[in-house]
Amino acid sequence: MQPLRRADCEALDRADPLRHFHDRFHLPSGLIYLDGNSLGAMPKSVPARIARLLEQEWGDDLIRGWTKDGWMDLPLAVGAKIGSLIGAGEGETVVADSTSVNLFKVLGAALRLRPDRRVILSECTNFPTDLYIAQGLAAMIGGDYAVRAVERSEIEAALSPDIAVVMLTQVDYRTGRQWDVKQITALAHRAGALAVWDFSHSAGAVPLDFDGDKADFAVGCGYKYLSGGPGAPAFLTIARRHLQQTEMPITGWLGHAEPFAFEPGFRAAEGVGRARVGTPPILSLAALEVGVDLVREATVPALRAKSVQQTELFATLTAQELDGFGFALASPAAADQRGSQVSLRHERGWPITQALIAANVIGDFRAPDIVRFGFAPLYVRYVDVWDAVATLKRIMVERQWEQPQFSAAPTGVT
């Protein structure tokens, strides 16, 4: 087979049905950004939207903005849009709080739906905040509530009768490996447990079928593939069949059936609105909506098709160009088993990542040895994939990563 050339990538870009979306994002020239799985790039229309929100809505309308400008409706309106991206039905999704706080809420609610069981099951390599949240919840309730974290391969065998909830992240933040939501949810249900899914690394990049897969609860992040901005609010999904019985542990006034009746006792709102707690952060929510709208316009199937092509291309180019430099694929080799990222293992992963960033290729590093490359198909081009591998090759050939400035201690934000 002929080796691939940059011209082949240029041809792929020309044929890309999503190519026009690249120009709708603010991307510094000369920068190759492969970290949209951590913080999505800014849609170019965000500044105008936020300027209008500030001047006309907050500035001129003041308190009237809550009704006149629809601020109060934003959590459910943007939630419905995100719901359509993850296969959730109408009225099952709301935007609120952070992913971590939302996870606390749905785990607390799920435990109440299985009152005779005491254990939250997860995998020990889950994103740490998910484990921390479950640990904190179990400790707060006390008694014999506990978190059991096992190896990925042991999840099925660990579904014993004391498991109340299985909590998993659909796309692994380090390897990009996907869980089969339908399969694991079915196993959980057969064992009498509920399934709580973290879609943080999935929403907007991977096709999901929350309803069809019979998932019970989901949470996810607004600032990765949804491009909602740094610290964008998160989402939360509750299966319709649970809505009426779901009791949130954090019961704030905006989850009340009539927040402005100012009743002394809590009465949950009818639908998923009961998962709201405090007053929503309107600036952040308005920015999130812009990103979500772009994902909806592109459609998840088209994004997934491009993402698969790009991760395949990256894996192929890595094999073609980087043979002998000590890299190993940390992500599944089969495209259908991975999300929209490819991770490489290398014992010098940290200084290599730093040298790449210095050369204007932004991926990131996860201890102990993983270099992550996220391919946000809304704005990553095929030539970016080529150029990233070419830059990595140069860094390895010239041993640039050995320069002392690249060896300072690791930091980073997922």
Next chain:
Amino acid sequence: MQPLRRADCEALDRADPLRHFHDRFHLPSGLIYLDGNSLGAMPKSVPARIARLLEQEWGDDLIRGWTKDGWMDLPLAVGAKIGSLIGAGEGETVVADSTSVNLFKVLGAALRLRPDRRVILSECTNFPTDLYIAQGLAAMIGGDYAVRAVERSEIEAALSPDIAVVMLTQVDYRTGRQWDVKQITALAHRAGALAVWDFSHSAGAVPLDFDGDKADFAVGCGYKYLSGGPGAPAFLTIARRHLQQTEMPITGWLGHAEPFAFEPGFRAAEGVGRARVGTPPILSLAALEVGVDLVREATVPALRAKSVQQTELFATLTAQELDGFGFALASPAAADQRGSQVSLRHERGWPITQALIAANVIGDFRAPDIVRFGFAPLYVRYVDVWDAVATLKRIMVERQWEQPQFSAAPTGVT
């Protein structure tokens, strides 16, 4: 005594040492805004700050913004600034989540510090979300945990040995009446309980001495007198003496001692940073900082002096101009007992409020019969106080509130 005239109010404005702050806020011309206790007006410098954040920070720096632009430091940096406004010492305050979620966190932490006690004591007229949150927490822990809500006058007598925590809002959202933080905290401590304070209607308007008054925990809102914008993130304060033993019930990765070590088990950060949970909403946080900086520049004592003069003026003008129209003062008559608002009772409070809004005077209504006027001393002028009362008088004289469009069912946002 001579009746007051508008010219007297103009003279007060000319003598006002804070008069220049009015021009630093975006206020629609012709509008008299007396609802800054619900949503503070926008500082004029917010749009430029946010535009820079969007274009240069999120847009250009992307993921690097977390370190390069100091995003990761914002929660503690802005928290320290707010701490200085409420008498908290260094390292006791952090910005995170919403007031409701923060209340859940500190109540959960406080209950753990009093493991032999089971009851959260509050007043039945507390802001409802505070009661809801306490109810939800007690229900989640289960067993015999409970919330006991009593009349304001019964709080002291209710401090029985089963009370773990007294939870009160320092300035009542309806009447504006203040609690004496020092006195109630001392009573709580004498009874073996902890004191959790909600400073939502106090921060930025009322002098507070969190440390000097020996308060244990506090939470508060960023979008009222701090002018942080709709749904701005909230703050949370922990007394230094409790910091090391405080275990948060919601343990997210940003409260971890080393978030980027991605350890499987939670280890709390050293200081108040342990109260962080998820990734902070940077757009909303940056806007909040602008408002907080203005309050700091004006200083709380100067703001309080003006606020007292304005609420006194409003009470005087109400008595002078509105005699015989059926209004009664719902706020304490003594200025030192009220916050920065004056509430009037009127059996037609709802249509009167609507008629006022239609006449470009924005206060708000709280069921069953309270018309609230908030005097945010950063931007409210003495002539605004005059004009508001003059407009209210006209509405009463002309019976404008009887017009049918003003009688639709109440809604509103506190």
